[in-house]
Structure formats: structure tokens, C-alpha cells
Amino acid sequence: MVAWRRTAFSEMVADQASGLRRLARAKPVRVIAVSSGKGGVGKTNVSANLSIALANRGSKVMLLDADLGLANVDVLLGLQAGLNLSHVMDGECSLEDVIVPGPANVQIIPAASGVKRMAHLTPGEHAGLVNAFGELGVDLDVLVIDTAAGIHDSVLRFNQAAQEVIVVVCDEPASVTDAYALIKVLHREHGVGRFHILANMARSFQEGRDLYGKLAKVSDRFLDVTLDFLGVIPFDEYVRKAVQKQSAVVDAYPRSRAALAFRKLAQSTEKWPVPDRARGHLEFFVERLIQASYGEAEAQP
Ligand SMILES: Nc1ncnc2c1ncn2[C@@H]1O[C@H](COP(=O)(O)OP(=O)(O)OP(=O)(O)O)[C@@H](O)[C@H]1O
Ligand SMILES: [Mg+2]
Secondary structure, eight states: OOOGGGGOHHHHHHHHHHHHHHHOOOOOEEEEEEEESSTTTSSSHHHHHHHEEEEEEEOOOOEEEEOOSOOOOHTTTTOOOOOOOHHHHHHSSSSSHHHHHHHGGGGEEGGGEEEEEEEEOOOHHHHHHHHHHHHHHTTTTTEEEOOOOOOHHHHHHHHHHSSSSEEEEOOSHHHHHHHHHHHHHHHHHHHOOOEEEEEEEEHHHHHHHHHHHHHHHHHHHOOOOOOEEEEEEOOOOOHHHHHHHHHHHHHOOOTTTHHHHHHHHHHHHHOOOOOOOOTTTTHHHHHHHHHHHHHHHHHHO
């Protein structure tokens, strides 16, 4: 297969024409970033279970593993991922080659080190990557992004480029302060103004609601952002059991309390406003991602 990196200029022009035709056909894709600030609060479990629950409800879902440290999603779901976005950028394979089919036909893209290189793409590479994602976006409803812990550049970029940001919190002081730090920097430095707060590993509904209350109180006081309460995923031993079996709890234990909550979460996200048609195409998400990376590279001394 001809890798996009070697695409000649004339082919790029033709690609752009076909890209425009494709855009006319394609439907907008909802892009949801799952973040937390603090590590280990359940982002990967939320991303994988939300993706599978949405797919089980009939959506076409792609899950981008944007945690550059460890390949979380494929380990969690017991999948073999040999290639990642970085190989696509090296021209070693096409984007289709990188996709790992997951449960319920969720398409998984391991990003690994590829994301760091987005700040240094040539114009040809840039156009090629945007087009490659555009091709995939033709038949897609939702893109879920499992981001890394912390507030590193790549985490901020993915959140900035997504349309919806889910912030996962749990009942630990560091989780709330790190979630606030993430919201603050995304708002002040990256212009993100709306966040969905999801309480994970909660011992009761009230505990989850209180966590949201704490975050909302401090955010209301110091930031001009909108925080909404997305709900609660209970602490459930079946999540751990599913992780040990290398599967998602919605698949392994569909009657567990956590699985029920993940299905409810999927339903809630479906009620969010339909993404803007003009800006909702996958091409524009990748474009925003690359632009955010350029901005960052320029800002560095
Ligand atoms: N609702 C839950 N009930 C019980 N255990 C949970 C729940 N959610 C997550 N866990 C456990 O917490 C651990 C961390 O979850 P996960 O890997 O999804 O977190 P993460 O935020 O992605 O971590 P990292 O920051 O390292 O990427 C897992 O071992 C998982 O079993
Ligand atoms: Mg993770």
C-alpha cells in the first residue's frame, strides 16, 4: 500500500478534491476526550467501557489510545497492537493497518509516540494525516480518546481539539486538586470552557455528587467555566475482575453495577447536542490537534 508520507503534490491536490466530496457525504463525528489530572482514577476503564457501551447501542466507535506512556487500551482489552500512529508518520504503513479491531467492533488506534511528532510535520505529512483520518471518519459516529495522566502538552492538546471533555474524579484529595489543575490550565491556556465531571469508584451516589460539588464550588469562584455532573460509576469489584480477564466490565459482567452505570453513561453522552456539522468532521479534529501542536512548538524557546 502506498503510504501517505510519499504522496506527491499532484496527488495531494486530487486528494483534496476527493476530500471535499467525502466531506459532503460524511456525518459529523462526536469527539470525546477522557482525562483526569491524577493517574489511576479509571480513565482507561471509562474510555473502553464507554466505547463498547456506545457500540452496543449501535454507534460506530473509534477509541484512540493517546496515553503515550503505556499502551493501556490494548493491555486492558487483551489485544495485540504491533503498529501505531508513529509508523504511519514514518510511511511504514497506512492508518488502516494500525487499527486493531476491538470488542463490539470498536476500532482501536494505538497512538504511542506518534502524537509527539505532530508539531514537526511537513505540509505534505500534515495534509496526508488529515486526509487519512478523513477517510476513516466517513463511517464513524464517535471518537473516544483515552488520554494520559497529568497535564502534559499532549494531554492538553487532545482535550483542546476534542468537542467534549470528560474529567474523571474519585474520592481522593489529590484527584480533586489534580482535576481542578487540569480544568484551570485547559481553560486559561487552551480556551476550553465546558467540562463533564464523572465520579468513578464512588461508594455511593452522594459521594460522587459531593465530589462534583467540591469541584464546581472552586471552579465557580475562580474560573469562568461550565461544569456539569455526568454521573457516578460505583466502586465495583467486577471492574477489577474484568481487568484481570483482560476485558471490559460491560462485556465480562454485563449485569454488574458498574456495567449498568457505564451503559447509563453512554446514554447520557448521546443526549449531548449533535456536533456542529461544519466543524464536526474528523478532518477538523485532526487539524485542530496538529494546529495545537504547532502553537506549542512555536511557544517553546
Ligand atoms: N469503578 C471501579 N471500581 C473498581 N475498580 C476500578 C473502577 N474503575 C477503575 N478501577 C480500577 O482502578 C485501576 C486503574 O484504572 P485505569 O487503568 O482505568 O485508570 P487510569 O486512570 O487509566 O490509569 P492511568 O492514569 O495509569 O492511565 C484498575 O486496576 C481498575 O481495576
Ligand atoms: Mg489509563
